[in-house]
Amino acid sequence: MSTPLRPGDPAGLGRYELVGRLGEGGMGTVYLGRDSDGGRLVAIKMVRPEFAHETEFRGRFRSEVNRAKQVPSFSTAEVLDADPDHEPPYLVVEYVDGPSLAVEVRERGPLSGAALQGVAVGIATALTAIHGAEVIHRDLKPGNVLFARGGIKVIDFGIARAFEATSQHTRTDQMVGTVSYMAPERFDPVNGRPATPAADIFAWGAVVVFAATGRSPFAADSAAGTAMRILTSEPDLTGVPESLRGAVAWTLAKDPEARPTARELLDLLLAGEASRPAAATATAAATENAPVPVPAKRGRKAAVIATAVAVLAATGAGLTIRGLRDDSPATTGATSPSSAVAAKPGLAGTASGEPASGSAASSRPAPRPSARSLSPLEKLQAIRNGKRKTLIHSVQLDQDLAMESHYTEIEAGDGTGRKSEFALIPAGVDFLVQSLAASTPGRPVCLGVRLTEESAKLTQSECFTGPGTQFELIPAEKKDDQGRPAYYIYNDSSGYLLWDGKSFYVQEVGDGDPIYTFSFVDRGPLPS
Template sequence: MAIRALRPNDPRVLGGFQVLGLLGEGGMGAVYQARDRDGRTVAIKVIRPEYAAVPEFRARFRSEVERARQVPPFSTAAVLGADPDHSTPYLVVEYVDGPNLSEVIADHGPLTDGALHSVAVGVATALVAIHGAGVVHRDLKPANVLFALGSPKVIDFGIARALDADDGLTRTGQTVGTVAYMAPERLEGPLIGQATPAVDVFAWGAVVAYAANGRSPFPGDSPTAIAIRILTREPELGSLTGPLRAIVERTLAKNPAARPTAPELLDMLLASDSAPPTRPVVLPAPSPRRSGQHRKDRPGFPRLAAAVGAGVLTVALAAGTAIAMWPSPDKNPLPPAPSAPPPEPVMVINDPLIGPSLWAETTNSQSSCTFDGEFLIIKGRHGIMCTGPRKEFTGDQKTLISVESVVGELCARIYFRYHHTGEGSYVLEVCRNNLALASTTPNAPWTVLNEGRSVNLGAKSHRFSIEIEDEFAGVYMDGLRDPVLTAPLEEPALTSGTVEIAAGGHSSENSTIKLYGIEVWTAG
């Protein structure tokens, strides 16, 4: 599992733990590798400050951590500790040093025979332990099944909503989970947004089908299409055969009452007529294509940013992102299922911007780009382009960068699809009090595509994500699910290009911009 260097705003110490590196980030927070006083390596999930500031979220976190402590650690990552009262609450769990199920399938292909049955039994065993402690996982998926010494361990159940925690803390329309593994009752009907043990059993069936075939049993080219298939179609189980296929079919029943409980599921799997000899999942050396990419919480993108007319059914994800779906597949036929799963995002640029690396120090007569060991600092009275890698990208992509501060009249600019030969570019401009998406072309040097909201950069740093899907750009801030800016990308000459860091504008006095931590991901 790849570990990334700590960024300037990342903690160095949490409680009695020394933070070693960043394992990954998601919508709820960041996950770090750390070491306790005895030298044991652990993983720490730190909740984002914007959630920690909400009293009801902190109360829910406290309740769910207490229940997570009661989950026996067989087939799960053991919960070792937590501090719900910290300024940013955190959860400490066992560090599982191994690839997840998605990575295993991508590297070595679908599982068969004893290896497949081992995964089925191991994940079912984890559900028995989780449900026995009064917890529902709510986001069981291949990325949350890790392999340690060939045995599967289920992670990320520590902030699942407790079974009997009907305390009103989850707002209407908020649903935690990944669409491809969501039970139909979470997408439509009176239980929408709720979670019972039956939703985890459904997710188990989808995970096992994925392990056997290398793709979801409800394939689709968008979250909307996937959700409609879950609601209206039977699963595609492909190469699954025999008793295991029959068990998976029962767990994927549309009616939750028709699914077995987790203990019943485990009993079925261990019955003599359905259980081939199990064995650990033996992982050969990773292929060059994937070497060094095993990391938790690989960012998923693109995001869905579409709404469809009146009368639609709406499903809300973890932080309230709405997915609009047609209620009748007869009137709106499903798109054809893809012949193969889409490629996972691949990180193609990663520079902490704390010293010369992919970006170099740059100066002109009025301004400069320099490093101080913590930030890339742009200083001066006029715009400047910082010298960076001239690697071009096309198609869907995602660029992340943190802006620590903007002091003065110059604005930070993140150019994407930039052409060094003069055709132009798209750009996110981050000024002291406002944001803008713009385009530049020879005939229109600066065209604002969308602008708005004050970001108040003087209060704290902000993490921006520019996400391109199907020639449509969305700008997200601080991990929130809703975009702060969106715009279509309609310039015919700007379908590819580089990513550049710059400052723009003019200032009567020296301005200072501080940035750090740029990442660029492509669709693979």
Template sequence: MRPEPLRPRDPVRLGSYELVGRLGEGGMGTVYLARTPAGQQVAVKVVRDDLAPDDEFRRRFRSEVARARQVPPFCTAEVIDADPDAEHPYLVVEYVEGPTLQQVVDEKGPLTAANLHSVAIGVATALTAIHGAGIIHRDLKPRNVLLAPGTPKVIDFGIARDIDGAHTANTSPEFMMGTVAYMAPERFGDDVALTAAADVFAWGGVVAYAGTGRTPFGGDSPPATAGRILTQEPDLSGLSGPLRDLVARALHKNPAERPSARELLDLLVSSPSRPAASALEGQPDLRAAANQAQSVTGLMPGPAPAEPTVALSAVPGMSEAVDDDHGRRRRWFLPASIAMLVLAVIAGTMMLVFDPRSEPVAGSGTPEPPVVSSSATPPPGPVLISDDLDKQRLWLAKTEPDGFSSCAFTEGELRVRIQSRSLYKCRGPQDTLPDDLSIDVGVRLLTDNACAAIWFHFKLPRGGHLVRVCQNNVFVGAHQGSDVTVSRTLPLDHPILAGGPATRIGLRVVGDTVTVTRNGVTLGDAPLGAAEISGSRVLLGIILDRDVPEAGAAEVAFDQIEVRGPSAR
């Protein structure tokens, strides 16, 4: 995990810890790289400002910290310290150097057999330790697996909950916690008890991704992926042998048919396959961690010595489960009402549309700023779109034939450049998004004559709402056809200097009002108006700053965009 520089409004000290960089940002807060008084590097997770005043959240956080302290550091990031009662509650964990599994697979492709088995064993070891402490991780995914020297490490228990009495309530305020591609079928239901088997399902998805470079239920959109998880068998082409069979068991739709994390570990460690043996022989730390996890969680039945492969590859039928009371087999079905509910809810907020790619349009208009009163807005909802914008993923690179206007990924950010044009849009995701949403994105102005442009509710040919971030002002308005209009101008107390550090711009759209923030500080509200605008896409781009005389090419940059849906009330 490579740290980024601190941002202007970031704290520089928490308790005895000196914060020296940013490691990431998630639903619960921000993770910083810090130093102890003795000079040791640690990771400090700081709770979001809007959650800190909530007494119920602090109670849960305090309980979570107590549970996390009980997790043995076997292939996990060890909990070192915490202060749930601080003004800004924080958790201190071991700093793990190494790329995420997501980064490695994205950059280099699927893992080799021995490395794949190392990841499978390491993550199973971590889950054995986590579940043994009575915790469900709930967000196991490739981004939360670090390929550290010695052993893989599972990180981020930020949305973990006690196993006892763990009801998901996925359609309540915590709707859709986690990442859809690694979510077990039972997690899409309402009032369904969540068990550690959900993490085992995620283990199957993570190992399949590591070995094939794709998720086993991959769809064109989150709702399509959810539908496949609920109704189809996983695509495990590219995996082979006992590991493939074990992944298939872990991805069983019935949680009762999945092995426990400890059973996964026992089967992996006892497997006679050459890659599994090579993984343990070549990594003594991994073998030691696996052995320790086995020793502290009690002995589980393993395969018979003469038939280890048979025990590992015996995959029960997809529709059957054990009835413990009667020792009989019975059919297990995910209720149709649950499947229909989740597909309707997700599709209603994230369904893809196939609009044509956006093209540059010239713009002009006259500001008409009315007086708008500030309105209370709810906390952000589930993540719908997330992209670091450091390379082609959801947003795409392109260069116009004249070579003067382009969207390019350079030095870990999306840079947009124009010359002889007044504005330019980058090709981005075509997801259908809800009317109420929030957008958070890092913005840099690279030249004095440039404004960063954020479009939302956009659809060709009618256009959409537009926020322009310039050196001295943020302009909120609309872009329709060739007209760019302004409904309100929000002055900036401190200018955004060309070539300076990134500024976090937040847009919270509720009803017919958008609230604009800069680095978490509210700049003001503005009316949306323009009732004929009916699109749903979010686009990024550039517009010339009319207040600065044109002087050659103009350029802006974006990084780390996150789009969230409406919060549950």
């Protein structure tokens, strides 16, 4: 589904008129366009300016686009046109008017039966065509699998190499891919090999598990934890039907040499489960109905894991291999939400921090803490009541909101440090969201919406009740991968909280359906 163009968007690119927005990511913005020759609707990816300024990138972009044009349109979106010399460069592909696998599973639930089999075969068919043209996808994920009339269409193949391989984009912080669907060898760019077709085959297995279950086969509390499981654990295939489990297990082998080719995979799917290899059958049986823990396996070198952690840290995906603990000790010195509430009219308390009229004297001894641990539901209720610190976890990004005290825009972080700690302040049925890192005594700082001609950015604000600072938590149907309730975060005056590849912004009302959901991870009691 397209959304209206925003102020500042171009009206056209080359011979194509732009009529709407289809999405935005780390590589650029995707527009819905109309070809002046016949009026055909197309999808146009306009490259971000920071890539376009590099001469080497344009050369690689031209080469990769020419190669991608050779891919037969079997279950793939056809590459129609490109202009690497345009300011900025752009790529034109077939417009597929259908939801992505990510949206379909989120809104309707996991697939089963013929629908699941059709997705598995469709993606394998696409990879057979892509690899047959000597192209590697590099970023196969549910968001790049679209439901089209007549079957599956895989998009965004091939050109990722142009973004990944230019001189300014070979560092670990520019590796292209989505952690949950990345093969183990991709986390070791120093000692390992360049991406091969086998990495796409691994991604096929992870995508099919997602289609069948609604989760990654290596799901963890953080991107770094997911990477650790990819490197060291067997996949959790619980919920994958018997008809696909052997093929999926084969594709998720740690060793790329042990995985099938796309042609072998497609032949296996078309021939049926009876012909699956014995090794895959044994792996599938071992993982059936058994969720996988995170073992400290010694078979892989610690240096590989350390490199993977460094990669994730550089991308902002995760600094430390760890779970997000719900019993973390309180961080001293944080400003409590009660002081933020007290600073503005209509909220309980006093700006000076003194007890409100009728409250207990400050000399009263603090109550003794209860020995009983709070349940997850009680922690969530306490967070919503402004009693406990929280991480605000983006379910789709598998990262957490972060606010640096010296930087106004809100970014995605790894969930460590005070920059990721917030407190919800009830304001009627809505909430203010206070940053514990940016707040100082007497000066609480909250999230707010800053409207510009081009966008509605999420940024720092004073804590006060108003249209730009109050947010509603709208329950989502799906929980996060740890079973925590997930919510859409909605600002009544501007819209839903979204991510543009660099920072968070608020989508204008009427621009389209919400995409990102958020859960709240307990970080302990707020300081008194």
